[in-house]
Amino acid sequence: GAVVSQHPSRVICKSGTSVKIECRSLDFQATTMFWYRQFPKKSLMLMATSNEGSKATYEQGVEKDKFLINHASLTLSTLTVTSAHPEDSSFYICSVKVTDTQYFGPGTRLTVL
């Protein structure tokens, strides 16, 4: 499988600021990564597909100007939450696609005050 890391693991920010979350594939060159959001005691909700060297594909209802995704290399994808508000507080998780399987990072807990 693939080993995936995320940084930071936790972040607290003030409303109106922007926060960047990094997702790294440590042992696999990933052309495709995914970003998910998870609310407490809920399932994972796919936000977008991150494609190396091209624009991300966003799921219906996800604001692309709000959640900026950059996949500049085969080992790094970043999610930037712009002008964060309390309703953006959530658990954000990335995954790396290896053939049919997705391997997930440890997640980033975002709290917006």
Next chain:
Amino acid sequence: QQQVKQSPQSLIVQKGGIPIINCAYENTAFDYFPWYQQFPGKGPALLIAIRPDVSEKKEGRFTISFNKSAKQFSLHIMDSQPGDSATYFCAASDDYKLSFGAGTTVTVRA
């Protein structure tokens, strides 16, 4: 709408018991069915996965049963231990995106 229906929402078993989690799907384009285990505050970890041409797969104490005609699949945790207490998600893939079930919280009492 949820493409994969998962039940029950939660279950409690005694140590050594066999929790069973069931999932159903409608989309016949799905051809890969993984199960993930998630502990609080952590990312999901792949447990075991199956393809529709196989009716059963075992890995350690985890077994997937797959019924292609009924479009159902289930996870059995044999000889469950308190350390198996977690949330389990079934999922289905059409070779691109994963569709997740709602999750089942399993509690194994010592």
